Amino acid sequence: MTKQSYNIRNIALDLLMRISDQGGYSHLVIDQMLKKHQLEPRDGGLLTEIVYGTLQRKLTLEYDLNTFIKSNKKIDTWVKWLLYLSFYQMKYLDKVPDHAVIHESVEIAKRKGHKGIANFVNGILRSAQRDGFPDYELINDPVKRVSIETSHPLWLVKRWNQQYGIETTEQMCQTNITHKQVSIRVQPQRITRKQLLSRLEDSHIRVRLSSISEQGLVIEEGNILKDETFQEALFTIQDESSMLVAELMDLKEEMTVLDACSAPGGKATHIAEKMNDSGTVFAYDLHAKKAALVNKKAKELGLTSIQAAQSDARKLQEKHVNHTFDRILIDAPCSGLGVLRSKPDIKYNKTSEDIRKLATIQKEILHHVEPLLKNEGKLMYSTCTVDQEENEEVIKDFLAKHPNYRVDPAFFAELPEILQDSSGRSEWGIQIFPQDINSDGFFMTRLVKDS
Numbered sequence: 202m203t204k205q206s207y208n209i210r211n212i213a214l215d216l217l218m219r220i221s222d223q224g225g226y227s228h229l230v231i232d233q234m235l236k237k238h239q240l241e242p243r244d245g246g247l248l249t250e251i252v253y254g255t256l257q258r259k260l261t262l263e264y265d266l267n268t269f270i271k272s273n274k275k276i277d278t279w280v281k282w283l284l285y286l287s288f289y290q291m292k293y294l295d296k297v298p299d300h301a302v303i304h305e306s307v308e309i310a311k312r313k314g315h316k317g318i319a320n321f322v323n324g325i326l327r328s329a330q331r332d333g334f335p336d337y338e339l340i341n342d343p344v345k346r347v348s349i350e351t352s353h354p355l356w357l358v359k360r361w362n363q364q365y366g367i368e369t370t371e372q373m374c375q376t377n378i379t380h381k382q383v384s385i386r387v388q389p390q391r392i393t394r395k396q397l398l399s400r401l402e403d404s405h406i407r408v409r410l411s412s413i414s415e416q417g418l419v420i421e422e423g424n425i426l427k428d429e430t431f432q433e434a435l436f437t438i439q440d441e442s443s444m445l446v447a448e449l450m451d452l453k454e455e456m457t458v459l460d461a462c463s464a465p466g467g468k469a470t471h472i473a474e475k476m477n478d479s480g481t482v483f484a485y486d487l488h489a490k491k492a493a494l495v496n497k498k499a500k501e502l503g504l505t506s507i508q509a510a511q512s513d514a515r516k517l518q519e520k521h522v523n524h525t526f527d528r529i530l531i532d533a534p535c536s537g538l539g540v541l542r543s544k545p546d547i548k549y550n551k552t553s554e555d556i557r558k559l560a561t562i563q564k565e566i567l568h569h570v571e572p573l574l575k576n577e578g579k580l581m582y583s584t585c586t587v588d589q590e591e592n593e594e595v596i597k598d599f600l601a602k603h604p605n606y607r608v609d610p611a612f613f614a615e616l617p618e619i620l621q622d623s624s625g626r627s628e629w630g631i632q633i634f635p636q637d638i639n640s641d642g643f644f645m646t647r648l649v650k651d652s
């Protein structure tokens with residue numbers, strides 16, 4: 202084991218402690234650490250893999266650890282994390298031999314603790330090496346088995362099981378612990394998709410065309426962040442489900458569009474691109490700093506039709522007196538249960554109480570923004586979550602209270618071929634599960650206002 206890789210595990214342990222103790226967002230904390238230590242790309246890759254992997258599998262690793270502990274022994278939190286990250290490497294990473302993982306973890310235990318802790322760590326890891334890890338198939342209750350095997354809290358698996366059934370739930374949970382491919386959206390005012398594809402291929406980046414958006418490319422191999430096309434702002438990194446939102450807004454040039462919850466601007470910029478930077482996109486966000494990000498993103502992409510500012514969506518009628526919009530997007534604040542692959546901490550921190558509160562805010566936003574839509578205008582509602590209370594139920598409630606609205610029948614016909622037979626389709630819209638097109642879980646629907 203080199204000195205450098207020894208440090209990587211130490212940093213990984215520090216990071217995991219920080220994320221779990223201080224509730225730091227994993228992606229932000231990891232980014233800061235990568236910058237601070239100026240790690241070689243290979244080491245950075247390993248660090249990210251260990252930290253994300255261990256976090257992503259936390260409940261499974263906790264279950265594993267309990268099977269090796271005979272008594273009610275109290276274990277320090279840092280020792281637990283050290284064991285989890287060691288288990289993670291032994292179970293899921295082929296690159297590092299078990300004996301090297303054990304040796305290194307014992308060294309860390311000695312340095313951070315004392316000989317007694319090192320002996321304990323050594324004992325547990327050697328048992329795991331000798332006896333192997335538990336067989337989850339022996340857990341009879343399918344909900345409990347899925348919870349442990351895929352590291353999702355029991356309450357959440359129970360909830361999804363009630364809403365979508367065990368088969369869909371299990372597929373979703375299994376997908377949530379896999380890697381997600383990066384996808385990008387071409388800035389069509391700067392380059393065509395064909396031209397960008399050819400430039401990326403010249404840089405040995407393997408890409409395929411998205412079946413969701415004509416602007417989309419999916420990266421199959423290679424690091425686009427290092428490519429000069431990224432520095433030239435020829436594209437935006439965006440998940441394919443997220444791209445589908447603007448694709449389904451039935452946009453036309455010169456329209457006036459309201460994006461009520463817009464930061465950091467992924468969809469606002471897509472809307473502007475789809476209208477060929479004509480018309481106007483009024484983009485708002487509750488937080489001024491976040492609204493500034495939308496302006497920054499628009500500038501980077503060379504888009505001039507976006508006007509971003511701070512506002513609570515529930516107060517937009519005060520800002521736009523006697524003004525109505527052709528299209529409105531409410532990409533609502535939500536629990537984010539569709540993006541667990543990139544933000545694993547969400548699954549451990551969110552509660553059903555959070556979901557209830559968010560559903561109330563979503564209903565309020567819809568109710569207060571709706572008067573700003575023109576007659577026969579179209580309102581798109583979307584979330585990056587998988588939960589009926591925040592999705593179908595919000596729409597049902599809205600339609601019951603606003604009889605002059607209906608789900609636009611044309612919306613379903615415009616869904617891409619690949620989603621036409623999706624199990625997530627209902628009369629209220631479409632729930633995209635992460636396993637459907639290997640993208641984020643999203644809900645979206647389009648409402649039309651009768652004159």
Ligand SMILES: C[S@@+](CC[C@H](N)C(=O)[O-])C[C@H]1O[C@@H](n2cnc3c(N)ncnc32)[C@H](O)[C@@H]1O
Nearest residue numbers: 462463464465466467468486487513514532534
């Ligand atoms: C799902 S994110 C939007 C993502 C964005 N549409 C994009 O594509 O980049 C939801 C946003 O709503 C904002 N938000 C939360 N409550 C709000 C409110 N009452 N009014 C306006 N924006 C709000 C949050 O700050 C957050 O940036």
